[in-house]
Amino acid sequence: MTRIPLTEEQLVERYGPHLNQAPPGGWDAGIEVDRVVETHCCFCGQQCGIKLKVHDDRVVGFEPWYDFPFNEGKLCPKGVKRYLQGSHPDRLLHPLERDESSSEGFRQVSWDDALDRVVSEIRRIQAAYGDDAFAMLSGVSLTNEKSYLVGKFARLALHTANLDYNGRYCMVSAGAGNKKALGADRAPNPWSDIPLADVVWVAGANVAETFPITTSYIWRARDRGARLIVQDPRVVPLARTADIFLPVRPGSDSALFGAVLHELIRNDWLDHEFIDAHTVDFDLAAAAVADMTPRWAADVCGVPAARIEEVAELWGTAATGMMLHARGIEQQTKGVDNVLAAINLGLATGKFGKPGCGVSTITGQGNGQGGREHGHKCDQLPGNRDITNPEHRRHVAEVWGCDESEIPGKGIPAQEIIEAIHDGTIKGLISICFNPAVSAPDSNFTAEALDRLEFYVAIDFFLSETGHHADIVLPGSLHEEDEGTSTTGEGRIVKINAAVSPPGEARLDWKILADIAERLGRGDRFRYDSTQDIFNELRRASAGGTADYKGATWERIVAEHGMFWPVPEEGHPGTPRLYEGGRFFHPDGKARFHGVAWRESAEAVDDEYPVWLTTGRVVSQYLSGTQTRRIAALVAQYPEPLCEMHPRLAESLGIADGDIVTVASRRGDITLPAKVVNTIRPDTVFIPYHWPGTKAANQLTNRAVDPISKMPEFKVAAVRVRKADGHTTTTDARDFELTDAGKPSA
Amino acid sequence: MAEANRLDRRGVVWGLIAVALVVALTFLGSDRLVWFDAALIGYLFGTIFAAFGVVYRYAVWLRRPPTAMLNRRGWDAFRRNKGRNLAALPSLAATQLLTQGFIRRRSRARWIAHQLVFWGCILAALVTFPLTLGLLHFESVGQQADRYQVYLSRVGTLSFDAGSIAGWTMFHALDIAAVLVLAGVFVFLRRRLNDPGALAVERGGDFLALAGLFAVSVTGLFLTVSSAWLEGQFYSALNTIHALTVILGLMYLPFGKLFHIFQRPGNLGVAYYRRENSVGAPAVCRRCGGEFASAQQIADLKAVLPEVGFDYTFATRVEGGEDGNYQDTCPRCRRASVTLAQSARVGGFG
Amino acid sequence: MTKQARYGIDDTPIFVIDQSRCIGCEACVQACEECGTHRGQSLIHLERVDRAQSTQTAPMVCMHCEDPTCANVCPADAIKQTEGGIVQSALKPRCIGCSNCVLACPFGVPKYVAEFDQMMKCDMCTDRTSEGYAPMCASVCPSEALWYGTAEEFKASRTGSLIDGWLFGRQHVRTKVFTVVDDLAGGPLDALAAPTRTWLDDPFGLEEAP
Incomplete structure (x- = not known):
């Protein structure tokens, strides 16, 4: 059973989130720069160009990249402070094995021991319960190369159909809608x-x-x-x-x-x-x-x-x-x-x-666009190919050098994987860059599920809340530690460049997957000399699909500041605007209207739960916060979740700004300060979702999913709001600047 | 600067008084020039010039309206609770003027550099000025060739053995000062040259000050080198060069960056002003009603602003009402007002 | 929408602040402290005007007045203007930390940093602008509320007229930093003008017919 080895508090004390306050060497030191690396921000699908300043194999600062045409140097606060995720005290440096007898909850083990354990558990579980009882959950913070490899790894090394990714909680409805109506999943x-x-x-x-x-x-x-x-x-x-x-x-x-x-x-x-x-x-x-x-x-x-x-x-x-x-x-x-x-x-x-x-x-996650095109979606093969289409399967099998029958069929989507873990049909899990403990709906249910695995291995650079449940933790690589490509929300393939090397014993993600595949006896399919090798194989695998990268070489991507897919041939200019001249991607070239009848959301307000809840983000945090909750300057912008509500609603409940309130749904409750503002509907409350445990907005959200996209309903739930004990101030630096004068110095 | 255009008469008077004091001190302190060392006459002229310049500039500075106001308020505040304020003075002076923690909090390297230069200069000044004015001299004790006694004017004080550690230290005090200053100058230079930010806000005077300190220290050390290891070779030429750098340095004192040595103690006045204000009535913002500073300081500013040519008053919309003053707005509300005023002029987004 | 990455002396780039476009993201605040001349100290201001009522935020860089009030009320004569009209942070050796500048600046710009016992303020990233690069805040600002470029570039891509005159009661202040108005005929921007009313007074149509 994968119950967390210590209390959450103890794990947080040891593994963070701790706050990185200042660049290496501190603020007051002068800044020495050995080289400046042109790359992209990792914190959303816009993939803004940014330059990272490097000294002594550490990222020490950033510089706007004015020449990158998409953002011309512009960045949001996450982009500005992204460099502080490096040289972080919480960075995982060694493989860890769960150890309840240790005061740290985990003990350091060698790579060999860790990988041997992983492989023997995969073999044991698959022998006992079938191949699909071992699932994989992936994330689209990964580059195209990594995403592609995850897809290939799950299918050919793990032999499991049950691979899905965190885009299932992000933009999958848009993808499904675009495919149905227009024939392609791209803006x-x-x-x-x-x-x-x-x-x-x-x-x-x-x-x-x-x-x-x-x-x-x-x-x-x-x-x-x-x-x-x-x-x-x-x-x-x-x-x-x-x-x-x-x-x-x-x-x-x-x-x-x-x-x-x-x-x-x-x-x-x-x-x-x-x-x-x-x-x-x-x-x-x-x-x-x-x-x-x-x-x-x-x-x-x-x-x-x-x-x-x-x-x-x-x-x-x-x-x-x-x-x-x-x-x-x-x-x-x-x-x-x-x-x-x-x-x-x-x-x-x-x-x-x-x-x-x-x-x-507008695609949300860093490589949400590219990631889902190349393999870690449960129903897709590279190039946005359909895993149930025999012709598509044959093409990919040929590139992979395997028999088409070797590629498993369609797996179940992320939310169903979590339900299957909960009901015991999935026994083993490998995850990379996915933190469902925070990001999945109904987090109490998710926590129950994560307790029930027979074996769980997490690949990550920080120990996420989901990672707390792991038997083995493998230290992977940060965005700035490997090169590759990602595809922005515009469908523009851009080049990510490595600025530093993985610290300690941490390894490049693709090498970890290749190592596991090797030990599973399928290493012959995963022998690459470089990240670029993987991309070139991806180009062949995607060729002829809708997301066709065939003509997009790294060299051209760099030279042209990104290329828009499809790029079906070498020398092809790429396709910035789709459907030019009204030619859509369905075989007949026509778009489809759909009759959309009105229906209510899965859960509507009633007398018991009379208020609508909607969840979302704040500008200073990214997704489940694994990275951004570790950067002091970003945490300071919005330290904790607040419950936004209209003064009319607040008044009817006897609540004043800063009062502690309990918001409850049929699934759970959360107690947090109220932020009374005129800027939200009087029948609705809003809570941002970036925090874990008792601060998780997802304690309230509904596991009901869209029948087509299997997207859970994060944006609509019925709740009731009650005043609880306590009061706090909800003002932050943006409400009052403490550096104003007049006050005597200490 | 307007003050540089023509001589300020009151400044001249104060400067001349300072000159008279220096001359008188020299005359009396050296026991009617008995102990005055004629070889140091150049230094004396430099000192006299510096005294005039510093006092002149200080007097002019003190009469600028905001400075005069603060000067007055500082002393008022000090006098209002003399006992307590006097008692607080030593620790205040120690932290603000001597240990300079406010620099350390900004940058440790900068603080170390500043402390080295600061103590080096203090040490050098403690030796150089008394020697120059003839206040201090050494005499050998009886027939003992290497035993000396320190004389302040004509009063003999401690005596020491030239070969002892105390003696060595005494005779090499200026060398020690020079080494301290040089070490500080190097740290400063390294920081300036390596930090593009520091370099960008560099002002000409910053380098000049460092160059001056460097020149004085190095030429001084050369004198020791010459006498200790070169059997006095080049001594007189080096001596002239050193004197020249010191005299130039003294003459630079009133004009350049180093004038802050005399301005900085004003910080103590600010500290008293602040303490006094913090227990006084607060200013209340005319826009948000919040307290934001001391009423005294806002009143003082409102008095000073017209003197320096600003009028932030406005007619209230109430008939017969007294004029309002924009200076009664807290800084935060100023920023909000500016934003709202601008937004109203571009489509009025609220 | 392409702007130059780097400006030469002859380009005479200008700084424009259009507060109305601010989205309150604080990219400027985060980037400001990355500037070489004051690393670790963010000197730009960004506040909510009144969060209970609206999401409007107020960004404020130093406007670099032609005749800066801050310098005039400084008892230590510590605030200097460069030849280019940039009003610099207080000279470190001189500033005695009295906060006169903080309180007198009509735009509420200088900050008293208690830790260092001195005033610090926006110096328009001297390390960057002297090399032809945009200041940090205007480099990163996602909504271009803070903008740096030539007047021609502004005209080519933006609506509105540039204005550099302000009224604070009877005091007229001219600044090196420009802001934007729809129409210059309204004269200088009046900081005491009464706010206009818009749909934002009733965003949810609670008073409107259904």
Whole structure:
């Protein structure tokens, strides 16, 4: 049983998160720089270019990379402080083995001992319970090369079908919706299209906090006169500057999109030519929204009908327009519905395949785009190939030099893997860069599941909360310790360069996988001389797929500051904008409308749980916080979760700003300070999710998943809020600067 | 600088008084020039010039409206609780002026450098000025060739053996000072040359000060080298060069970076002012109603600002109401006001 | 939207602050302390205007006044302007830590750093601008609320007019840093102007017809 060896507090004391306060040598030392490495930020799908300053094999600072065209030197606070994840006291330096008798919970072991144990446990579990009883969970902080190798490793070395990745908790609904409607899982547009749009509609994307750099693209459009629509239950920082704000009630996005389509049809703000020439099934979509009047939607969404009508007119009459959506509409049991309904609006008005037009998801995780294309998604093979398609399987088998039958079939998605661990059908787990203890919904359930494994091996650079359950911990590599490529939210393949080497006994991730494969007797498939070798194999494996990297060499990626896939041939310029001229990626070249009928979220408010809960991020933290909760300057920006609520709701519950409140759902509860603000719907509370244990917002969220994408419903839950004991101040440096004068010095 | 354009009459008077004092001190202290060493006449002129310059500049500086205000307030504060403030003086002076913890907290390397230069200069000054003014001299005791007694004016004090450690130290005090200063200068230079940030905010005066300290120390050490190892070769030429650097250094004192030696004690006045203000009434922000500084300091600023040409008053919208003053706004509300004013002019995002 | 990576002397780049575009991310605050001239000390200000009411934030760099109030009220004569008009941090040896500058600056810019017993303020990253690079804050600012480039580059990519005049009651202040207004006809920016009303007073349409 993989119960944690000590208490959480003891493990935190030993393995962190501790805070890295200052660069190596301290702030007051002068800065010596041996070399400057051009690479990318690891903290989101925008993959901003950044230069890392290196001295003595340590990253000591950063410098803006003005020449990288996507961000021209711009960075968010995470990017600025990303370099402090290196030289960190919590860095895992040696293989560890769980040891309950040790005061540290783990004991240091040799690589040989650790790998032998891993392999013998894999063999034992697979012999006893079948190959698929050993699962793998991966993460898209990994480069394309690592992601590709994880896919190959799980299939050929582990022989398990049950491999999935943390993108399942991120943008998978968008991927599924895009594939269904347009034929490819990629944002249709390069970001350079945003400034060309006359209308920019941001739906369920807290751009300012989760994709800060995109803000500048939106302003470029507005500088040209574009109007901005923001759809969100909260007046997020970008919404403050919007022309029209659509304060949707959580879980009601498809009703709002439906009402807009209803209005487009009623006023004939349609591009009939486009619909006829480039799409099918418009009738299905039209029929589904026949009764979705703005008045009806106003009731469902809590948005004044006049604003819906105004938006429909704006979108319907503008020559160009871009809709940008993200987790707000995607992390729902209706995530795919929402995405399809959004795409319907683009198709109906002909806003695809031309400059300044598109309905684009904003991919969240560092290599969310590239990672999911090349292998660690349970239903995909490299190049966005379908693991159930015999032709696709044959192609990949040929590249891998194996028999097609050797490649296992479709596995179960991440949330089902956790449920299968909980119910005992999956007994063994290997994970890399995935922290479901924090990021999975219903974290009490997840913790129960993680206690029940017979064997768990974690590859990571810090000991994450999930890693606390591990039998063996293998120290892998940080982003800046290996080279490779990643693919940004735009579909741009960029080059990651190594700045330093892994410290202590830590190893490159791909070498760890190759070592395990070797000991499993399948090493012949994993013998690479360099990371570039892996990429070149990936290029062949992806060739002919939708995400075709065949012509994208490292050399060209560097020289051209990234390349947009598909790049089907050497010398091909890449494809910044998809669907040019209305040619979609379905075999008939046409896009599909979908009829999206209204349905309620998996859980709706009632008398017992009368308040909507929605979760999300803050600008200073990234995902489960394994990296960003270890950087002092970022922690200082937003140290702990707060529960945002409207003064009307607060007043009705007798709650004042800073009062400690308990928020409870059917799954669990969390006690935290209330932040009373006018910027959230009066029927909704918001809690950011980056923290573990008793501070985890995911104690409240619902495990119900979207029927197609298998995305859990992070964005909608029913809760009740009660005042608890205590009060604190919720102000931070942004509310009051303590360095103002007048106060006597100490 | 306006003050540099023409001579300030009051400054001149104070400067001349300082010169008179130095001359008088020399005359009396050297027992009517009996013990005055004529070879040091150049140094004396340098000292007299420095005294005039420093006092002149100090007097002019003290009359700038904000300086005058602070000077007055500092003394007021000091007098208001003389006993306590006097008692606090030694520790305040020790931490603010001698151990200089505020520099250490900024950068340890910078602090070490500053301490080396600081104590080196103090030591050098303690030897050089008394010698120059003839206040200090050595006499051999009786017929003992290597036993000396230290005389302050004509009063004999301790005696020592030239070969003893005390004696060696006494005769090489200036060499020790030079080594301290040189070590400090090297740490400073290393920091400046290696730190692109420090280099960027470099002002001409910074290097000049370091160069001056370096020149004085090195030429002084050369004298010892010449007499100890070169049998006095080049001594007189080196002596002239050293004298020249010292005299130039003294003349530079009132103009350059080193003037902070005389300004810095003003920090003690600030400390008393602060203490006094911290128990006094707080200023209340006209915008947010929060307390943000001492009412006294804000009142003082409002008095000083018109004297230096600023008018932050505004007519209140209430008829017959007294003028308001923007200076009654806390810094945070100033930043907020500026932001709101700008936002209102670009579409009015709230 | 391409800007130069590095400016020559003849380019005369300008700094523009458009507070209205600030998204409060604090990239500037984090980047400021990475500047070589004051490593470890962030000198830019960024605050919420009133978080209970809105997400608006107030970023503030030194505006580098033509005739700086801070320098005029400094009893130690420690605040100097460069030939280029940059008002520098207090000279370390001179500053006696009185905080007059902190309290008198109409923009609320200088900071009194108790630890060092001295005032520090934005010096527009002298180490960077002297080499032709943008200051740290304007390099990283994701929303371009803080911007550095030539006036021509600004005109080519942004709307609004550049303005460098402010009114604080009767005091007119001219600054080296520009800000942006829709229309210059409104005259200098008046820090005491009454706020305008927008949809943000009722973002959720609680007072609006459904």
